[in-house]
Amino acid sequence: MQAYIGGIVPLSTVDWPTNVCTAIFFSGCDFRCGYCHNKEFVGFNDELLKDLKDIKKEILKNSGFIDAIIFSGGEPCLQRQALLTLARFAKKQGLKVGIETNGSKPYSIKSLINENLLDFIALDIKAPLRKEIFEKVTQSKTFFRATEDVIENIKQTLDILKGNQDKIQIEIRTTIVPGLIFRKEDVLGIAKDINGLNCRWVLQPFKSDKGTLDQKMSNIKSPTKKFLEDLKKVCQKKYSNLRMNIRV
Numbered sequence: 001m002q003a004y005i006g007g008i009v010p011l012s013t014v015d016w017p018t019n020v021c022t023a024i025f026f027s028g029c030d031f032r033c034g035y036c037h038n039k040e041f042v043g044f045n046d047e048l049l050k051d052l053k054d055i056k057k058e059i060l061k062n063s064g065f066i067d068a069i070i071f072s073g074g075e076p077c078l079q080r081q082a083l084l085t086l087a088r089f090a091k092k093q094g095l096k097v098g099i100e101t102n103g104s105k106p107y108s109i110k111s112l113i114n115e116n117l118l119d120f121i122a123l124d125i126k127a128p129l130r131k132e133i134f135e136k137v138t139q140s141k142t143f144f145r146a147t148e149d150v151i152e153n154i155k156q157t158l159d160i161l162k163g164n165q166d167k168i169q170i171e172i173r174t175t176i177v178p179g180l181i182f183r184k185e186d187v188l189g190i191a192k193d194i195n196g197l198n199c200r201w202v203l204q205p206f207k208s209d210k211g212t213l214d215q216k217m218s219n220i221k222s223p224t225k226k227f228l229e230d231l232k233k234v235c236q237k238k239y240s241n242l243r244m245n246i247r248v
């Protein structure tokens, strides 16, 4: 079997902060967030097609130094069969499995959970789950799918996670981008959407040092830590049960 794989980082401590892991970046994404810094991984380019046998060899090579594999992207859930194959293989090696996802493919996430293949999920909630702002932030509307459908799928992902929150470590991540997703009411909207989920919610600042998918966004300045802390305070005032972190 082949899959679009953009790259592999043999040893990572940032993608899954509590573990040393190999990060495997699937290529291809259904969103086009202007601030995306993995811009080389959003398309399906034939030169990125890799045989899964070679990816498994890479996992084996690192397995003495790592305790986990994390699948990232792009959007790893778009290539469900390859994702499941590699997750099964990692589990057989005694490794934990994590995934970084935009949540638009609940069926893939459910498949991983049904086979007990998922230990950690970092779910990007990029905007409140309302059509106008979500579409603006993610550019998720395509010829094939309406934004309403994408939002519905993300709500399904949240429901799946609520039903499995006792066995999976869940991290929600939101990137704060000046001029795009930074208003108190929008961040409070996300807080409302995830309220009741047993998770840690991480606010992280937009950064342009690795470039941006939309060139025009490369001039935007990162928000300060203080700005993020103020947003955190506002959210925790209204939703005191939220466990929030700032990661700069």
Ligand code: SF4
Binding pocket: 029, 030, 031, 032, 033, 035, 036, 037, 038, 039, 042, 073, 074, 075, 102
């Ligand atoms: S930031 Fe957006 S476009 Fe980039 S990989 Fe993530 S979901 Fe896809």
